[in-house]
Amino acid sequence: MINLNDCNKYKKILAEKGLKNTGYRNILLKILEESRTPLTVEEIYIKMKKQNSAVSLSTVYRSMETMWEKKLAAKTTIMNDGKARYEFNTMEHKHHLICLGCSKIVDISGCPFKDYEKNITGETGFDVRGHNLEMYGYCPACQK
Numbered sequence: 001m002i003n004l005n006d007c008n009k010y011k012k013i014l015a016e017k018g019l020k021n022t023g024y025r026n027i028l029l030k031i032l033e034e035s036r037t038p039l040t041v042e043e044i045y046i047k048m049k050k051q052n053s054a055v056s057l058s059t060v061y062r063s064m065e066t067m068w069e070k071k072l073a074a075k076t077t078i079m080n081d082g083k084a085r086y087e088f089n090t091m092e093h094k095h096h097l098i099c100l101g102c103s104k105i106v107d108i109s110g111c112p113f114k115d116y117e118k119n120i121t122g123e124t125g126f127d128v129r130g131h132n133l134e135m136y137g138y139c140p141a142c143q144k
Helices: 004-016 023-034 041-050 057-069 114-124
Strands: 073-077 084-088 095-099 105-108 134-137
Touching: 004 023, 023 041, 023 057, 023 084, 041 057, 041 084, 057 073, 057 084
Parallel strands: 095 134
Antiparallel strands: 073 084, 095 105
């Protein structure tokens, strides 16, 4: 469950983005913040149901798109299943390793593209605003 400190923190975050503070948005943000890996809307919905939230699956879909548009959530789509996954946007730049066997997702630290983006901008004049790097393979457990 959400404690008072979390409620105050999420209320402030939502207000800064011009979003109404609601109980289900607080629960949603807490789920995202506590998750160690990006979650699908269905996974978020199941976690919300376990907390006795009366929210519908369609509301979670709409809410996650709003959270993404307002930059409260980062979104990635994984190649092997095409499902969007969301994580709490810590404003850290992240890349992922994704297991093709069990769909485990591991964050990769560091970014090899910073200098490359600058070179591309210089060569093409294109204003690069971001990128994603997802590497696919098999985790140690699935290799066995």
